[in-house]
Amino acid sequence: MPTAKLGSMDGVLRYTDRGIYCPAGDFFIDPWRPVERALITHAHADHARAGMGHYLATEGTAPVMRHRLGEIDLETIRYGERRVINDVTISFHPAGHVPGSAQIRVEHRGEVWIVSGDYKVEADGLSEAFEPVPCHTFISECTFGLPVFRWASQDKVATEINDWWTANRAEGRVSMLGAYALGKAQRLLCMLEAGNAPILTHGAVEATNDVLRNTGIDLPDTIPVTPETDLKAYPGALVIAPPSALGSAWAKRFGPVSNGFASGWMRLRGVRRRRAMDRGFVVSDHADWDGLNRAIKATGAERVFVTHGYTSVFRRWLESQGYDAGIVETEFSGDATAETDEV
Amino acid sequence: MRDFAALFTALDQSTRTSVKVSALAEYFETASEPDRLWTIAILSGRRPKRTVTTTLLRAWAAEKAGIPLWLFEEAYPVVGDLAETIALVLPEGDKSSNRSLSEWIDIIRSLSAVEEGDRKRAIFEAWDSLGQTERLVFNKLITGGFRVGVSQKLMTRALSQATGVDEAELAHRLMGDWSPDTVTFENLVLTRDPEADLSKPYPFYLAYALEEDPGALGALKDWQAEWKWDGIRGQVILRGGQYFVWSRGEELMTDRFPELSVLKDFLPEGVVLDGELLAWDHEAEAPLPFNDLQKRIGRKTVPKKLLQEAPVVLLAYDLLEKDGNDLRGQPMAERRAALETLAKSVPEHVPLKVAPVLQAGDWHGLAAQREASREARAEGLMLKRLSSPYLSGRKKGDWWKWKVDPLTFDAVMIYAQAGHGRRATLFTDYTFAVWHDETLVPVTKAYSGLTDAEFKEITSWVKKNTIDRFGPVRSVPGELVFEIAFEGIAESPRHKSGVALRFPRMVRWRRDKPAAEADTLEGLRALL
Numbered sequence: 001m002p003t004a005k006l007g008s009m010d011g012v013l014r015y016t017d018r019g020i021y022c023p024a025g026d027f028f029i030d031p032w033r034p035v036e037r038a039l040i041t042h043a044h045a046d047h048a049r050a051g052m053g054h055y056l057a058t059e060g061t062a063p064v065m066r067h068r069l070g071e072i073d074l075e076t077i078r079y080g081e082r083r084v085i086n087d088v089t090i091s092f093h094p095a096g097h098v099p100g101s102a103q104i105r106v107e108h109r110g111e112v113w114i115v116s117g118d119y120k121v122e123a124d125g126l127s128e129a130f131e132p133v134p135c136h137t138f139i140s141e142c143t144f145g146l147p148v149f150r151w152a153s154q155d156k157v158a159t160e161i162n163d164w165w166t167a168n169r170a171e172g173r174v175s176m177l178g179a180y181a182l183g184k185a186q187r188l189l190c191m192l193e194a195g196n197a198p199i200l201t202h203g204a205v206e207a208t209n210d211v212l213r214n215t216g217i218d219l220p221d222t223i224p225v226t227p228e229t230d231l232k233a234y235p236g237a238l239v240i241a242p243p244s245a246l247g248s249a250w251a252k253r254f255g256p257v258s259n260g261f262a263s264g265w266m267r268l269r270g271v272r273r274r275r276a277m278d279r280g281f282v283v284s285d286h287a288d289w290d291g292l293n294r295a296i297k298a299t300g301a302e303r304v305f306v307t308h309g310y311t312s313v314f315r316r317w318l319e320s321q322g323y324d325a326g327i328v329e330t331e332f333s334g335d336a337t338a339e340t341d342e343v
Numbered sequence: 344m345r346d347f348a349a350l351f352t353a354l355d356q357s358t359r360t361s362v363k364v365s366a367l368a369e370y371f372e373t374a375s376e377p378d379r380l381w382t383i384a385i386l387s388g389r390r391p392k393r394t395v396t397t398t399l400l401r402a403w404a405a406e407k408a409g410i411p412l413w414l415f416e417e418a419y420p421v422v423g424d425l426a427e428t429i430a431l432v433l434p435e436g437d438k439s440s441n442r443s444l445s446e447w448i449d450i451i452r453s454l455s456a457v458e459e460g461d462r463k464r465a466i467f468e469a470w471d472s473l474g475q476t477e478r479l480v481f482n483k484l485i486t487g488g489f490r491v492g493v494s495q496k497l498m499t500r501a502l503s504q505a506t507g508v509d510e511a512e513l514a515h516r517l518m519g520d521w522s523p524d525t526v527t528f529e530n531l532v533l534t535r536d537p538e539a540d541l542s543k544p545y546p547f548y549l550a551y552a553l554e555e556d557p558g559a560l561g562a563l564k565d566w567q568a569e570w571k572w573d574g575i576r577g578q579v580i581l582r583g584g585q586y587f588v589w590s591r592g593e594e595l596m597t598d599r600f601p602e603l604s605v606l607k608d609f610l611p612e613g614v615v616l617d618g619e620l621l622a623w624d625h626e627a628e629a630p631l632p633f634n635d636l637q638k639r640i641g642r643k644t645v646p647k648k649l650l651q652e653a654p655v656v657l658l659a660y661d662l663l664e665k666d667g668n669d670l671r672g673q674p675m676a677e678r679r680a681a682l683e684t685l686a687k688s689v690p691e692h693v694p695l696k697v698a699p700v701l702q703a704g705d706w707h708g709l710a711a712q713r714e715a716s717r718e719a720r721a722e723g724l725m726l727k728r729l730s731s732p733y734l735s736g737r738k739k740g741d742w743w744k745w746k747v748d749p750l751t752f753d754a755v756m757i758y759a760q761a762g763h764g765r766r767a768t769l770f771t772d773y774t775f776a777v778w779h780d781e782t783l784v785p786v787t788k789a790y791s792g793l794t795d796a797e798f799k800e801i802t803s804w805v806k807k808n809t810i811d812r813f814g815p816v817r818s819v820p821g822e823l824v825f826e827i828a829f830e831g832i833a834e835s836p837r838h839k840s841g842v843a844l845r846f847p848r849m850v851r852w853r854r855d856k857p858a859a860e861a862d863t864l865e866g867l868r869a870l871l
Binding site: 269 | 763
């Protein structure tokens, strides 16, 4: 049985220039270059890319992938369902990142590896809650793998956002909330106090809302903004839009606004100031420092590979905690200053 | 501390000036007197003396957070601010302290007298009793550098709103050498007592850059043109038999320029001069390069040799006070005449000169003289309206700086480093090199001039192309070319390239230019 060398990944799974590869099963997980068979953890653009011969993803992930990637050869799988690919048993387990997101368990000759994809451990009331799965080797993201990143409870942040909205409404301002279209936007929708005032959505957000509503997810009522929308009819509204729309020509239509942005990066004053936001709300779909440590411990894994984020620091930390730890490079590898899109 | 933390939050949570000013004004109306005074002090850069070293603070923060020190040190550059890093790693705290801002400051100041173990206990106790934002404020009080997006100007405006004292008058009262220990709110802000502080300078009048054609300013005869010198803007004050030298940054620099002490032997009492402090070449009758002045600025006491190598003169261009009377309300032309009369009585060897006024028949003639600025060792021209009073702060309309276009060259980026504060997650600080004998020789660093989008793109490139890491610095292949602008160049044995540039900054990213076509060191040296 192949075992991984310390520090370099070469066992049940292996790192290649196209992504994480399983030699025994002949498939890739979240590859970034065209391959024949791809297992996809979730539908965010840096994990689910175009050009694969054949895709396998959860039932919750598939509709968004079809929406984003168009006609693709895509097979679905239920959480916990086991399938055998060549000699390898695979199953998908909730990662709590966005609706449909999964960790992928790969078992070959009794050795179990898990690719976490992106995950968070706090239940957000929207995504299927993170499920710890025992394994020998855990490949963990560490986007926020520094002890300065710790999230307050969702309830507490919900109160902050709703108070901000109420104060803006009293001042005759529109609340413009920047959030990524898949996952974060819908999670925020569920955190808003219904009945405060109408919730408007940017087209990119509403398109994803539609896809998720069609999968049976219950989202609050929203009013999509179109060129014809009479904005005066919705004073004090809250608008959810992709971050790039904030401060754009599109946003000018709304008159006086207060800009807010929901992201784990808002934990840092410097980042918030650089974005010139009035308010930053610390809401992340990734695990915080405590969440990463808790999740890793819960797997019982002895060996951990880290990817996506502060990899070298987090690896050193894990080693100091007694793990065998290594780094999986990704195509857009980087540590200290990673500020990827969907956080 | 609660109300000050609330103020901090309010200032931090808005990008709108009006919101900031009203939050400050409201605070000034309601806060206790010692708190108000300390708030003014902090927001004008007068922080309490540091009583705990940052080395100790880091170690204690890591201990309190239950993390190894190396991990704390890795997190710090990501956050970009020490006080904030500490507040972020400490275990969750949702308490709130009843102690006031000034009481906390007293506690911090008392720490200098106690031994290290007690100091640590006091810091831990403070962290335990404070809420999240209060901790950040507390840490900032210890570490200094209270930058909260509020300029002194904004603070002064808010204080003016809260007290009804005129803003310009207030700006003057807040100048100079005071601390909350030496004044009360009453006599600093509310009552005017110019005698109380002989050293108090006037707020400097600052010019805007002229972007349009000078013809738009009207007739040339209404304007006075001078060289724009590249020295230190300073005020020299002669009152009560003493002299004081203030920099524009409100730093008292009297001791650094001992040669100016003779001024008090030749000028009458009650005089305030505004001008440029320059290292002077007495033979050439021209300023020495800024580098020579730099040597003087860096030293609190000046060795004799340096006094001879880089003697400083005041090139005066304005007279703000005469016979103890404030002349700022008088027109520029009258102040200038008074300045010239005053200077006439001063013998040649005294290091005071009156900045020459340039004569020209029309704007074209003046523009031609401006082109010769570098030969005159100046950065361009200053244009001052002859009828203008001496205002305080940066005001548009009467004073303009009309600088010559900067010198530029194309250089190759070879190192990149993440920025601080608001740019902590981007690679924004670069080292640039030029060609010399087929190798790239580093010549300068620069960290401004690009758009956020460009910084973002380059950050991503740096991450993908890192060759080596030296702590926070990444070495990258010499591929990206940038146009670098600078104001001057001088010989410098301390630099590998042998030259030092003044005010280097990026003008643009030359995506069109391959690295091989970047400039050479020889080309750069030709500008010396």
